[in-house]
Amino acid sequence: MLIRKLFKFENAHIVRNCTSDRCKRSIHGHSYKVELLLKASKLDHGQMVYDFGLLKGVIKDIFDSFDHAICFWQNDDPEYIKACKTFSARWVSLPVSPSAEQFSRVFFFLAQQVLKSTVTQNGEGDVEVYSVIVHETDTGYAQSFMEDIENQQMGKLSLDQIVFSDQVQQEWADQEMYEKLKNGIKFQNPEVDLQVQI
Numbered sequence: 001m002l003i004r005k006l007f008k009f010e011n012a013h014i015v016r017n018c019t020s021d022r023c024k025r026s027i028h029g030h031s032y033k034v035e036l037l038l039k040a041s042k043l044d045h046g047q048m049v050y051d052f053g054l055l056k057g058v059i060k061d062i063f064d065s066f067d068h069a070i071c072f073w074q075n076d077d078p079e080y081i082k083a084c085k086t087f088s089a090r091w092v093s094l095p096v097s098p099s100a101e102q103f104s105r106v107f108f109f110l111a112q113q114v115l116k117s118t119v120t121q122n123g124e125g126d127v128e129v130y131s132v133i134v135h136e137t138d139t140g141y142a143q144s145f146m147e148d149i150e151n152q153q154m155g156k157l158s159l160d161q162i163v164f165s166d167q168v169q170q171e172w173a174d175q176e177m178y179e180k181l182k183n184g185i186k187f188q189n190p191e192v193d194l195q196v197q198i
């Protein structure tokens with residue numbers, strides 16, 4: 001069983017080394033749509049894969065970090081990176097280029113890390129990320145699966161190398177959220193009083 005949750009944000013980037021001249025030489029933005037697909041082989045006490053309301057917590061805050069931010073590849077020209085950090089309060093530094101393909105890997109990876117660090121309380125089963133689809137435009141999207149996240153040729157992903165600016169962090173509900181994630185401190189979902197015995 002799959003469920004799908006849609007997130008939206010605006011983000012600016014340059015995609016180095018791509019074929020399109022406009023994309024690789026000019027800062028430009030997209031209105032992104034991200035579809036997070038979760039799967040499980042059993043349902044929770046609410047007979048759901050995973051309550052959509054639970055996706056409004058840490059995962060939403062992490063995905064929202066990319067909104068009205070500029071994303072750059074950590075290997076880009078140091079002068080460009082310095083300018084991004086100087087002139088944009090909201091920025092995200094990535095170990096990979098901010099293409100739609102890599103965004104789909106990064107969001108898959110981040111959501112997967114959050115789910116692994118979450119203690120569920122309502123009888124959820126083996127909930128995991130099945131896929132992430134990132135729509136960069138109305139007509140073009142990239143979709144990643146588990147094997148793409150582990151594919152080293154596509155670039156290694158790690159929490160330490162995904163860095164959020166101070167301004168981004170200050171806007172999180174829990175400003176320690178990312179440090180907790182990096183340090184393996186668990187997030188606890190709310191307890192649920194059952195209204196109908198099962």
Ligand SMILES: [Zn+2]
Nearest residue numbers: 015023028030
């Ligand atoms: Zn672009």
